[in-house]
Amino acid sequence: MATGRNHRPATTRSRGIPExxxxxxxxxxxxxxxxxxxxxxxxxxxxxxxxxxVNSAKLRKDFSYLGSYGTRGVGYxxxxxxxxxxxxxxxxxxxxxxxxxxGNLGAALANYGGFASRGFRVAALIDAxxxxxxxxxxxxxxxxxxxxEQIIDESGVSIGVIATPAGSAQQVCxxxxxxxxxxxxxxxxxxxxVPEGVDVRKVDLxxxxxxxxxxxxxKAGEEALGEDETAPPAAPPAAAVTKRTExxxxxxxxxxxPA
Amino acid sequence: MATGRNHRPATTRSRGIPExxxxxxxxxxxxxxxxxxxxxxxxxxxxxxxxxxVNSAKLRKDFSYLGSYGTRGVGYxxxxxxxxxxxxxxxxxxxxxxxxxxGNLGAALANYGGFASRGFRVAALIDAxxxxxxxxxxxxxxxxxxxxEQIIDESGVSIGVIATPAGSAQQVCxxxxxxxxxxxxxxxxxxxxVPEGVDVRKVDLxxxxxxxxxxxxxKAGEEALGEDETAPPAAPPAAAVTKRTExxxxxxxxxxxPA
Numbered sequence: 001m002a003t004g005r006n007h008r009p010a011t012t013r014s015r016g017i018p019e020x021x022x023x024x025x026x027x028x029x030x031x032x033x034x035x036x037x038x039x040x041x042x043x044x045x046x047x048x049x050x051x052x053x054v055n056s057a058k059l060r061k062d063f064s065y066l067g068s069y070g071t072r073g074v075g076y077x078x079x080x081x082x083x084x085x086x087x088x089x090x091x092x093x094x095x096x097x098x099x100x101x102x103g104n105l106g107a108a109l110a111n112y113g114g115f116a117s118r119g120f121r122v123a124a125l126i127d128a129x130x131x132x133x134x135x136x137x138x139x140x141x142x143x144x145x146x147x148x149e150q151i152i153d154e155s156g157v158s159i160g161v162i163a164t165p166a167g168s169a170q171q172v173c174x175x176x177x178x179x180x181x182x183x184x185x186x187x188x189x190x191x192x193x194v195p196e197g198v199d200v201r202k203v204d205l206x207x208x209x210x211x212x213x214x215x216x217x218x219k220a221g222e223e224a225l226g227e228d229e230t231a232p233p234a235a236p237p238a239a240a241v242t243k244r245t246e247x248x249x250x251x252x253x254x255x256x257x258p259a
Numbered sequence: 260m261a262t263g264r265n266h267r268p269a270t271t272r273s274r275g276i277p278e279x280x281x282x283x284x285x286x287x288x289x290x291x292x293x294x295x296x297x298x299x300x301x302x303x304x305x306x307x308x309x310x311x312x313v314n315s316a317k318l319r320k321d322f323s324y325l326g327s328y329g330t331r332g333v334g335y336x337x338x339x340x341x342x343x344x345x346x347x348x349x350x351x352x353x354x355x356x357x358x359x360x361x362g363n364l365g366a367a368l369a370n371y372g373g374f375a376s377r378g379f380r381v382a383a384l385i386d387a388x389x390x391x392x393x394x395x396x397x398x399x400x401x402x403x404x405x406x407x408e409q410i411i412d413e414s415g416v417s418i419g420v421i422a423t424p425a426g427s428a429q430q431v432c433x434x435x436x437x438x439x440x441x442x443x444x445x446x447x448x449x450x451x452x453v454p455e456g457v458d459v460r461k462v463d464l465x466x467x468x469x470x471x472x473x474x475x476x477x478k479a480g481e482e483a484l485g486e487d488e489t490a491p492p493a494a495p496p497a498a499a500v501t502k503r504t505e506x507x508x509x510x511x512x513x514x515x516x517p518a
Contacts, residue, residue, distance in 0.1 A: 020314050026469040030461070034450050055279050089469050090476030097468070105371075108364035109464065113448050118465045119472070158475055159468065182478060183471040189372050191293050199474045201467040202289070205368065206377045208460040209356070209418065210285040210348050212442040213378070215458045216417055217349030219441060 017088070021062045027052045028059070029085045035078050044075040086119075096123035098157045098181075100172050101164030102132055102142050105187055109163060110138035123155045128168070145172075152179040159183045166190040173200075276347070280321045286311045287318070288344045294337050303334040345378075355382035357416045357440075359431050360423030361391055361401050364446055368422060369397035382414045387427070404431075411438040418442045425449040432459075 031051035035043055045063075049056035063069065063076070066084050070076040086092050097115070099106050102125050109115070110122055125137055128145040135142050143151055152160075160181040162169050169188035176184060177198055186192050186202045194200050290310035294302055304322075308315035322328065322335070325343050329335040345351050356374070358365050361384050368374070369381055384396055387404040394401050402410055411419075419435040421428050421443060428447035435443060436457055443459045445451055451459050 018314070019312060020317070022473050023312050023470060025473070026463070026466040029469070030463050030466070037450065053278060053282050055277070058279070088473070090472040091469060093476075095468075095472050095475070103367070104363045105367035108362070108367050111363065112464055114463055114465045115468065118469060120465060120468055159471055161468075183475050185467055185471060191296065197478075199471055201471055203464070203467050204285070204289050204373055205371055205462070206373045206379060207285040207289070208444055208462050209354075209374065209379055209420075210288070210350060210377060211282055212418055212444060212458055212460055213349040213354050214281050214284070214347070216354070216442050217352075219456075 017065045021065055022089075024052070024054060024058075024062055025085050025089055027054065028062070029082065029089070029091075032078055032082045032085070036082055040078055042075045043078055043081075045070060048076065091119040093119060095120050095159055096155055096157045097121070097159045097161055097185075098124045098126060098152060098155065098176075099161045099163060100126045100145070100148070100176070101162060101168075101188075102127040102129075102137055103163065103165075106161075106163035107137050109161060109187075110140065120159075123157050124151045126151065128164075148172075148175055149179045152176070152181060157181065159185065161185045161187070162192075163187045276324045280324055281348075283311070283313060283317075283321055284344050284348055286313065287321070288341065288348070288350075291337055291341045291344070295341055299337055301334045302337055304329060307335065350378040352378060354379050354418055355414055355416045356380070356418045356420055356444075357383045357385060357411060357414065357435075358420045358422060359385045359404070359407070359435070360421060360427075360447075361386040361388075361396055362422065362424075365420075365422035366396050368420060368446075369399065379418075382416050383410045385410065387423075407431075407434055408438045411435070411440060416440065418444065420444045420446065421451075422446045 028048065031048055032043070034051070035048075043051075045056045045060050049059040052059070054062075060070075063081075066088055068076065068081060068084055083092075097120050099109055099122060102110065106125065106127070110125055115122065122138065122140060125140050125142045126145055126148055127133070127142050130144060132142045133144045151157075158181060160173075160176040160183070162172055162176075162184060164172050166188050169186065169190050170192055173184060173186075173192045173194065177194055182198050184192065184194065184198065184200045186200055187205075191202070192200050287307065290307055291302070293310070294307075302310075304315045304319050308318040311318070313321075319329075322340075325347055327335065327340060327343055342351075356379050358368055358381060361369065365384070365386070369384055374381065381397065381399060384399050384401045385404055385407055386392070386401050389403060391401045392403045410416075417440060419432075419440040419442070421431055421435075423431050425447050428445065428449050429451055432443060432445075432451045432453065436453055441457050443451065443453065443457065445459055445461045446464075450461070453459050
């Protein structure tokens with residue numbers, strides 16, 4: 001890791017990237033991976049921005065932090081960009097994770113193909129239910145919570161996934177942190193307290209549903225307007241009807257305020 | 260829905276909101292809900308931006324689309340902002356959803372408390388396995404895929420959740436669309452093709468893990484630098500070491516390019 005640091009400090013690049021850009025890198029990677037699976041060789045910033053649901057000017061600025069500028073008239077090389085973003089996110093290395101709480105959700109996560117393809121290897125499964133101990137899930141024997149500290153000590157895991165019920169999540173979190181875990185992905189519907197230096201991210205499975213609901217609502221509104229076109233002049237002003245949001249647009253368009 | 264449209268067109272407000280802002284509204288809502296659960300009455304744009312992982316200037320611009328400007332020196336009213344964003348996303352109405360594929364993931368989703376609290380009501384569970392038919396999951400009897408069209412017709416569902424294996428996802432998607440579904444949340448690890456007018460969003464459960472990996476990588480880099488402080492002058496230039504990214508910052512800081 002320290003090799004060649006005098007010439008090109010390994011962490012400088014990462015430190016210069018704003019947090020909001022970091023949060024968008026996985027979205028670009030998801031869109032790029034879909035293009036890669038379809039063997040698309042290059043992509044324009046506009047196409048990629050639309051696929052990732054981001055404004056294209058922002059995308060170009062984000063990529064400038066990676067030192068990636070694309071080629072005018074050609075766009076970005078898909079495979080190289082997959083590699084660049086993966087490297088930036090640290091996904092070119094192996095990240096062992098431990099999953100605590102092997103109910104339906106924990107079992108679904110253990111079986112989830114999307115982890116392995118991103119460099120996340122499920123190293124251990126832990127559950128408090130003794131009847132699960134020793135039972136294989138996704139090819140890995142579930143171990144009992146009593147062994148938690150020992151498992152983490154021996155497996156060298158630094159990322160813990162909590163998929164327990166809300167009531168036991170904080171206690172599990174405290175034990176994970178005490179055992180040396182420094183990053184926690186929380187699926188339990190509760191807010192976790194952690195000491196400084198420990199990162200927690202909470203997954204809300206309803207986020208994408210909320211975005212769909214917004215569009216469903218808009219479609220319903222358009223249908224109502226469409227029906228209105230056959231109606232007398234009581235229709236709203238033309239400017240209000242023609243104003244549409246293009247996917248990925250986030251420019252300096254004026255805000256349309258409610259009255 | 261059409262009531263009072265002449266005075267204040269219902270869809271104008273929604274159409275003026277850029278797609279990227281729409282995608283951030285659920286993040287604000289998640290952070291605001293956490294504040295609300297802790298009975299915090301008001302929040303500054305900086306605090307909320309940090310909690311949502313967004314730049315505060317962007318947050319203020321996003322909220323201007325909602326017509327919400329906060330009060331100088333006081334900040335935003337948490338409860339009112341929860342209401343405003345929920346209304347904008349269409350979450351103040353009931354959204355029945357159907358889940359297809361009741362394996363571990365589908366069962367976990369059926370039991371997921373975060374859906375109900377956001378206005379998403381699980382109206383039906385569908386699986387191709389006849390041995391599951393009639394079995395209750397989360398209090399709802401699983402129905403067979405043969406009944407899919409009839410179920411959608413009778414339940415008035417417009418949002419479908421696909422939690423099947425990748426191999427059957429497209430076929431399920433085609434049937435859902437033919438039956439009138441216009442929004443699809445896809446958990447299957449495959450890219451779905453849909454006709455125009457149908458929205459699909461793909462959930463990648465590894466996205467938050469990728470952000471954690473970025474920070475883990477950075478922590479590892481900082482440890483390496485920390486060890487170096489006791490070492491001879493071979494350390495990297497001070498500018499590189501002191502440059503840090505504040506959570507939520509996304510300003511006009513210069514990009515630090517790799518050599």
